[in-house]
Amino acid sequence: MLLAGELYINGEWKKSKSGQTIEITSPYLYEPIGNVQAITQKEVDEAIDFAQAAQKEWAQTSLQQRASHLYKWADALLANQEKIATVIMHEVGKSLKDAKSEVTRTADFIRYTVEEALHMHGESMRGDSFPGGSKSKVAIVERVPLGVVLAISPFNYPVNLAASKLAPALIAGNAVIFKPATQGALSGTKMIEALHQAGFPKGLVNLVTGKGSVIGDYLVEHKGINMISFTGGTDTGLHLAKKSAMVPLVLELGGKDPGIVRQDADLQEAAKQIISGAFSYSGQRCTAIKRVLVHESVADELVALLKGEIEQLVVGSPENGSTIVPLIDDKSANFVQGLIDDAVNKGAVVVTGNQRKQNLIHPTLLDHVTEEMRLAWEEPFGPALPIIRVSSDEQVIAIANASEFGLQASIFTKDIDKAFAIANQIEAGAVQINGRTERGPDHFPFIGTKGSGMGAQGIRKSIESMTREKVTVLNLAL
Numbered sequence: 001m002l003l004a005g006e007l008y009i010n011g012e013w014k015k016s017k018s019g020q021t022i023e024i025t026s027p028y029l030y031e032p033i034g035n036v037q038a039i040t041q042k043e044v045d046e047a048i049d050f051a052q053a054a055q056k057e058w059a060q061t062s063l064q065q066r067a068s069h070l071y072k073w074a075d076a077l078l079a080n081q082e083k084i085a086t087v088i089m090h091e092v093g094k095s096l097k098d099a100k101s102e103v104t105r106t107a108d109f110i111r112y113t114v115e116e117a118l119h120m121h122g123e124s125m126r127g128d129s130f131p132g133g134s135k136s137k138v139a140i141v142e143r144v145p146l147g148v149v150l151a152i153s154p155f156n157y158p159v160n161l162a163a164s165k166l167a168p169a170l171i172a173g174n175a176v177i178f179k180p181a182t183q184g185a186l187s188g189t190k191m192i193e194a195l196h197q198a199g200f201p202k203g204l205v206n207l208v209t210g211k212g213s214v215i216g217d218y219l220v221e222h223k224g225i226n227m228i229s230f231t232g233g234t235d236t237g238l239h240l241a242k243k244s245a246m247v248p249l250v251l252e253l254g255g256k257d258p259g260i261v262r263q264d265a266d267l268q269e270a271a272k273q274i275i276s277g278a279f280s281y282s283g284q285r286c287t288a289i290k291r292v293l294v295h296e297s298v299a300d301e302l303v304a305l306l307k308g309e310i311e312q313l314v315v316g317s318p319e320n321g322s323t324i325v326p327l328i329d330d331k332s333a334n335f336v337q338g339l340i341d342d343a344v345n346k347g348a349v350v351v352t353g354n355q356r357k358q359n360l361i362h363p364t365l366l367d368h369v370t371e372e373m374r375l376a377w378e379e380p381f382g383p384a385l386p387i388i389r390v391s392s393d394e395q396v397i398a399i400a401n402a403s404e405f406g407l408q409a410s411i412f413t414k415d416i417d418k419a420f421a422i423a424n425q426i427e428a429g430a431v432q433i434n435g436r437t438e439r440g441p442d443h444f445p446f447i448g449t450k451g452s453g454m455g456a457q458g459i460r461k462s463i464e465s466m467t468r469e470k471v472t473v474l475n476l477a478l
Contacts, residue, residue, distance in 0.1 A: 002032060002033065002034045002035070003024075003033060003034030003035075003087065003186050003189075004034060004035060005024075005034060005035060005036035005037060005185055005186050005189045005209065006037060006189070007037050007039060007043065007047075007206075007207060007208060007209065008189075008192050008196065008205070008206060008207035009043065009046060009047045009050060009203075009206045009207075009208075010046075010047075010050040010202050010203045010206070011196070011200075011201075011202030011203060012202075015037055016037040016038055016039045016040060016043060016210070017040055017042070017043060018037075018038050018039065018040045018043075018210075020037075020038035021035040021036060021037055021038060022035060022036050022037075022038055022182055022185075022209070022210070022211065023035050024036065024091060024182070024183065024185065024186055026090050026091065026093070027092065027093040027183075027325075027326045027327065027328050027329060027359060028093045028317050028318060028319075028325060028326040028360075029090065030358070033090050033091060033186070034091075034186050036182065036185040036186065036189070036209040037209050037210065038209070038210045038211050038214070039208050039209060039210035039214075039215055040210075040214070040215075041214065041215060041218050043208070044177075044208060044215055044218060044219060044222065045222075045224075047177055047206040047208055048148060048177060048206075048222060048224035048225065049224070050202070050203030050206060051148045051175035051176070051177055051203055051204065051205075051206055051224070052147070052148055052175065052224055053203055054175050054201050054202065054203035054204040055145070055147055055148060055173070055174060055175035055204065057201065058170075058173055058174075058175060058201060058204055059144070059145050059173040059174075061173075063117060063118060063171070066117075066170065066171050066173070067114045067117070067118065067171065069170075069198050069199060069200050070110050070111075070113065070114050070167060070170060070171060070198070071110075071111065071114060072197070072198035072199065073110055073194060073195050073197075073198035073200075074106075074107040074108075074110040074111050075107075075198075076194035076195070076197040076198055077103055077106055077107045077110075077159075077191070077194045078103070078104070078107050079194075080190070080193070080194055081100055081103045081104070082100075083190065084099075084103050084159060084187065084190045084191065084194070085099035085100040085102070085103055086099070087186050087187050087190050088102060088103075088158060088159065088187045089318050089319070091158070091183065091184060091186050091187050092155050092156065092158060092183065092184055092187065092328060093318050093325045093326050093327075093328065094156075094281055094318055094325070095318040095319075095321050095322060095323075095325070096318065096319065096321070097321055098281065102157060102159055102160045103159060105160055105442075106159050106160045106163045106191075108442075109160065109163055109164060109167060109442050109459070110163060110167045112442060112443060112459055113167040113168055113171055113459050113462075113463070114167075114171060116443065116459045116460050116463065117171040117172070117463060120143070120460070120463065122140065122141050122142035122143065123141045124138055124139065124140050124141070125138070125139040125141065126138055127139070135476075136475055136476045136477070137473055137474070137475055137476070138473070138474045138476065139471050139472070139473050139474075140471070140472045140473075140474065141469055141470070141471050142469070142470055142472075143172070143463075143464070143467035143468065143469055143470070144173070144467060144468060144469075144470045145172050145173035145174040145466065145467055146174060146226040146227045146248065146466055146467060146468060147174060147175070147226030147227070148174065148175045148176070148177060148224055148225055148226050148227075149165070149169040149174045149175070149176050149177070149225075149226065149227045149228070149229060149466055150176075150177045150179065150219055150220070150222075150225045150227070150228045150229070151165035151166055151169065151176055151177070151178050151179065151229050152179045152180075152181075152228070152229070152230040152231070152232065153165065153178075153179075153180050153181060153184065153188065153231055154181050154184065154231045154232045155181040155183045155184035155328055156184075156281065156284045156285060156286075156328075158180060158181065158184030158185075158187035158188050158191075159187055159188070159190075159191045161231050161252075162178065162180060162188050162191055163191065164442070164457065164462065165178075165229045165231075165462070166178060166195075166205065168459060168462035168463045168465075168466055169227075169229075169462075169466045170200075170204070170205070171463065172463050172466045172467045173467075174226075174227070174466055175203070175204050175205070175206075176204070176205045176206070177206050177208060177219065177225065178192065178205060178206065178207050178208070179208050179209070179215075179219060180207075180209065181232070182209065182212075183328055183329070185209045188207065189207065192205065192207045217243055220240055220243045220244055220247075221243055221244075221245075225247060226247065226248070227247060227248045227249070227250075227465070227466055228240065228244055228247055228248070228249045228250070229249075229250045229462075229465070229466070230249070230250070230251050230252070231251075231252040231253075231286075232252075232253070233253065233254060234253040234254045234379075234404075234405070234451045234452070237251040237253040237453070237454075238451075241454070248465065249454065249455065250453075250454065250455035250456070250457065250462075250465050251448070251453045251454040251455065252286065252446070252448060252453050252457060253286070253405075253407075253448055253451060253452050253453045254286055254379045254381075254405055254407070254451065254452060255286050255287060255288075255290065255379060255405045255406075255407030255408060255437075255448070255452050256290050256291060256377065256378075256379050256403045256404075256405040256407075257277075257287060257288065257289050257290050257291075257405075257407055257408045257409055257410070257428075257437040258289070258290075258291050258292070258293050258396075258399075258400045258403075258409050258410070259273075259274045259277065259278070259289040259291070259292045259293070259409075259410045259412070259436075259437070260293045260294075260396050260400070260409060260410060260411045260412065260422065261274075261292060261293070261294040261295065261298065261302055261412045262295055262393070262411070262412065262413040262415070262418065263295040263297045263298050264413055264414045264415055264418075265298070265412035265413050265414065266412070266414065266434075267298060267301055267302050267305055268305060269412070269434070270302065270412035270434075271302060271305035271306050271309055272309065273410065273412070273434075273435055273436040274289055274292060274306065274385075274410075274436065275306065275309040275310060275313070276436050277289035277410065277436030277437050277438065278290070278383075278385045279310070279313060279323060279324060279363050279383050279385070280323060281323075281325070282323075282324050282325050282326075282327055282361075282382060282383045283380065283381065283382050283383045283384070283385075284327065284328065284381055284382065285438075285439075286407060286452075287407060287408055287437045287438050287439050288381075288437070289385070289410060289436060289437055290379060290380065290385070290386075291369075291375075291376060291385070291386050291388060292306075292385065292386070292387050292388065293388050293390050293396045293399060293400065294387060294388070294389060294390065295389075295390060295391070296389045296390065296391055299367075299387065299389045302387075303351055303365070303367050303387055306351075306365055306385075306387075307351050307352050307365060310352050310353065310363045310365055311352055313363050315360070315362055315363070316360070324360075324361075324362065324363050324383055325360070326358065326359045326360040327359045327360070327361065327381075327382050328359075329359060330358070330359050332359065332381060332382060333356065333358070333359035333360075333361055333382070335380070335381075335382075336361055336380045336381070336382035336383070336384050337356060337361065338374075339374050339375045339378060339380050339384055340354055340364055340366065340375070340384050342373060342374045342375065343366050343369055343373040343374070343375045343386065344366070346370070346372055346373050347368065347370070348366040348367065348368055348369045348370075348373060348375070348386070349366065349367045349368050350364065350365075350366055351365040351366065351367050351387075352364070352365050353365060353383070353384075361382055361383055361384070362383070363383040363385075364383060364384045364385065365385050365387065366384065366385070366386050366387065367387045367389075368387070368389065369386035369387055369388050370388070371388075371399065371402075373386070376388060376399075377402075377403060377404070379405065393418070393421075393422055396422065397422060397425045397426065400426055400427070400428075401425075401426065401427045403450075404450060404451040405448075405450060405451045405452045406427045406428045406429060406448065406449035406450035406451070406452050407428060407429055407430075407437075407448045407449075407452035407453070408428050408429060408430045408431065408432065408437040408438075409423075409426045409428045409430075409431050409432070409437065410431075410432045410433075410434075410435065410436055410437050411423060411426075411431060411432070411433050411434070412434055413433075413434070416433070419433045419434075420433075427449055427450065428449060428452075429445075429446070429447030429448045429449050429452065429453070430444075430445075430446070430447060442458065442459055443458055443459045443460065444458050445457070445458040445461050446458045446461070
């Protein structure tokens with residue numbers, strides 16, 4: 001059965017006045033599974049007008065009232081978990097188990113967002129605490145919502161990474177214009193159906209879908225948008241940064257996360273963590289380990305361990321619970337294959353993999369990758385892992401920091417002092433010691449540097465980015 005996605009504007013489901021839709025094709029069924037509406041710019045205007053009106057009233061509601069709606073939303077997601085997870089699987093090719101976990105994690109995220117907000121308080125400041133200050137002045141500092149938040153989510157976590165924008169925005173008193181990735185919009189629609197069941201005020205959350213050429217820049221440059229939260233590719237993020245002008249912006253972009261393996265590492269544990277970090281969901285994660293920098297003295301042993309682990313991975317349809325599934329589309333598969341071919345043509349050794357059928361690429365391990373190869377620097381967003389052999393910690397740091405990206409890094413070693421010494425010099429938002437690169441827990445700050453992003457996420461940080469401080473000064477009669 002084909003899914004017919006509709007717009008959700010002012011609390012109502014409707015078709016676009018454009019009369020046009022965008023077909024969604026499953027990355028592994030290789031057939032259409034539904035369509036979403038191609039919205040007009042006038043309908044964007046209407047959605048933002050409704051959001052602005054609803055936000056003014058929402059901002060005046062108590063935190064407990066907002067919390068009640070968010071708790072109901074979390075409950076509705078879990079009540080519809082099977083249906084939502086099935087759509088996620090069909091639309092983005094994620095295994096049903098992982099899709100169900102995504103829905104569960106999303107409900108947990110929403111609840112934790114509420115709890116975090118309930119424990120965030122303002123502050124008061126006395127004027128006489130500053131030299132030359134006045135005893136007659138007291139400042140009350142509180143956080144107030146920014147207004148209308150534009151939330152733009154990616155395909156790979158179409159529910160979780162969407163809710164990680166919506167929940168903080170809503171609990172903080174904002175309204176939301178939600179623009180999901182086109183491949184992921186059916187899953188995003190299911191998430192909004194659950195939100196609709198929670199009884200939020202009409203117009204507070206509006207779902208818009210459409211062609212980027214028609215509504216992309218129009219949304220970003222719209223005077224009614226007060227903040228933008230985007231997760232996606234670095235090129236798009238750079239474009240948004242140029243277009244958004246003075247509007248507050250949080251960007252979660254790409255990465256080229258290194259897995260650093262020192263000569264004293266527990267190689268078996270390192271191999272397991274690297275495989276999990278590099279190949280889960282075919283490597284279609286911004287935090288995936290995307291290159292291994294290993295000391296030459298232990299490289300042969302590590303490569304042998306990685307080869308053994310990779311060849312045990314289940315490859316195929318997500319309906320079979322496969323770890324390695326077809327990439328999101330042919331364009332993505334072509335890009336990954338191009339990186340592999342470039343490395344092989346320049347002397348890299350294929351340890352295992354380099355097999356392809358349509359957009360399904362088998363997990364590929366390439367040894368003796370050098371800095372002249374594209375795979376050493378470009379983000380594949382697919383199951384291709386390069387091994388770069390190094391001779392010192394200094395070389396590791398130099399190669400890691402030469403990247404345009406700076407999201408995360410992993411360091412595997414038994415020497416904690418060395419681990420912290422390297423971590424302190426790595427240009428990244430987060431460094432994992434003896435563990436894979438990954439997002440979370442969700443209340444931890446999530447930060448990207450350089451081409452990997454701007455601003456900070458994580459529940460508290462997200463709430464702070466979607467609010468501003470406001471000072472009210474009380475003048476006391478003495």
